[in-house]
Amino acid sequence: MRGLVFRAFDRGGMIFLGILFGLILLLALSNLIMPVGHPLHAPTYLVSLIGKYLTYALLALSVDLIWGFCGILSLGHGAFFALGGYAMGMYLMRQIGDRGVYGNPELPDFMVFLNYSELPWYWHGFDMFWFAAIMIVFVPGLLAFIFGWFAFRSRVTGVYLSIITQAMTYALMLAFFRNNMGFGGNNGLTDFKDLLGFDLQNDGTRVGLLFASAMALGLGFLICKAVTRSKYGKVITAIRDAESRTRFLGYRVDRYKLAVFTLSACMAGVAGALYVPQVGIINPSEFTPANSIEVVIWVAVGGRGTLYGAVIGAILVNYAKTYLTGALPEIWLFALGGLFVFVTLFLPRGIVGAVNGSGDGGPSPIMTKVRDWRAARAMEGRS
Amino acid sequence: MSTAFNTSMADSILYLDGVNVSFDGFRALNDLSLVLDAGEMRAIIGPNGAGKTTMMDIITGKTRPDSGQVVFEGNVDLTRHDEAAIAELGIGRKFQKPTVFETQTVHDNLELALKADRSVRSSLLWMLSNEASRRIDEILAITRLGDHANEIAGSLSHGQKQWLEIGMLLAQDPKLLLVDEPAAGMTDDETAETARLLKEIAESHSVVVVEHDMTFVRDLGVKVTVLHEGSVLAEGSLDAVSADKRVIEVYLGR
Ligand SMILES: Nc1ncnc2c1ncn2[C@@H]1O[C@H](COP(=O)(O)OP(=O)(O)OP(=O)(O)O)[C@@H](O)[C@H]1O
């Protein structure tokens, strides 16, 4: 256990976390301390926007853990994110109490509207934060465990696995669209008022959520570090590179995959739970298969198998998305597709790999070019 | 099954009887029977496609036989176990095409192979003990990879990868080693060195070696089994089987 905790802290990771928290702190201070109108004042929408990016970064991290390190290309991680989000949404709905439009102290507005006479059994307990907090981790984790149990034991891998993860999130989307599922149908859950007694419209609460997101991301990062730098991490990397060889060494590949897949889903659930109060709504569109594919693109752009690359990729691509969907909404999807093709062809190890080489020791394409260029200059100089 | 077979099964480490395997109607193994005594080293030779690798696939659980018995240590029916369980029982394998974990260091490859509890829990909590570390250093020395310990396995030469894989087998410390073409792609010196290494290993393990290189097989100086079209064509000392007309016809004489 001591070894596991110890391994979470390496120099690169500490630098990364230091930069992350430094920036978050600056953002928080400029929002809370600088007066509105001051050039250094960060508006609250920016705080929530960055907060949202951080939850995406945690989601990307969870995908990098399984894809970058174990070779499991999940195209359904949006589902775990959304389930965590719904669990948080249910808590937030229950917090509204009798302040809804219909003023029913027991039933959320949409249930009154749909003529529910009583709270469905699975809504019980969600008025308590601790219960919701457990469900945020437990529900995505359980789904991943059951899904992984069947998939990994029957040795479904590669494209086939990716396809069934897509099917999983698609099926959940259809289910959550139905009104009689009891999750608000296509409108989802919204009109939240407060969280743990803090008003969600309040700047302080927004900053608090930003910090909570940064903490969750930091913790997720440390957990991933600890896991991937342990012998367990070496085994899953071995599975990624030569699955059947790993079996012949006596490792139960299905169990190793199941463990990391479940952990990853729990992380995605936490990300979703922090996302919902910052955007103010959760609805079935979060299960859209395309969402899960986008996450994979973030990781590919940042550089898979590096952890911090996933974080950088998620933030950069989402920043581009925010900018482009505002400025030129019709080109966003083309830009995303183009970016993916570009990265796949020219930066196979993502931005991170291009800048500083990679884990597997080979020189980075950019560094190689720089060296070639220098060598060429030196030759010219001599002649 | 004859009683003679039964007695030998009891003190055999590996016992194959009447094993058949077909791929889409093609008989890769045809009523194959083979008995390996505990502590024995055996060389298997035979033309391409004779079924040598397929036999190893059967023993290690990669392929299921259509019929026949595959018994380990006289009482374990291997056809009922999967690859991981068979490895845990004590059967290690070196593949024909060297397969090491290319993106990890030579040291990490050995650490992964090193005999230890294979559960998820214990690999999460695993810390390299002094003893384990010493064992890895020992294997690095034996396989002459000491200078490459911290290099990525993918950067090794073909021959070095073969040696790393043999080193991984040593680290695993199985009771029975199945070694598929260990000398392929090696220089003559490396081949001789590999034969020496395998003989050393055979002092404390049971070993099955598949090899095409006759000088190598001669160096080993052990009983030879000739496979042809999925069954045993001849068995005995290298000199005896080399003199066998049928063996010359299908294999040596080509
Ligand atoms: N999974 C498979 N599917 C179909 N055919 C197979 C399979 N595995 C082996 N074979 C066939 O079975 C036959 C025996 O192959 P095997 O690899 O066991 O031969 P070998 O004796 O190891 O030959 P070599 O000396 O070339 O390594 C070959 O004709 C091969 O094509």
Ligand SMILES: [Mg+2]
């Ligand atoms: Mg072969």
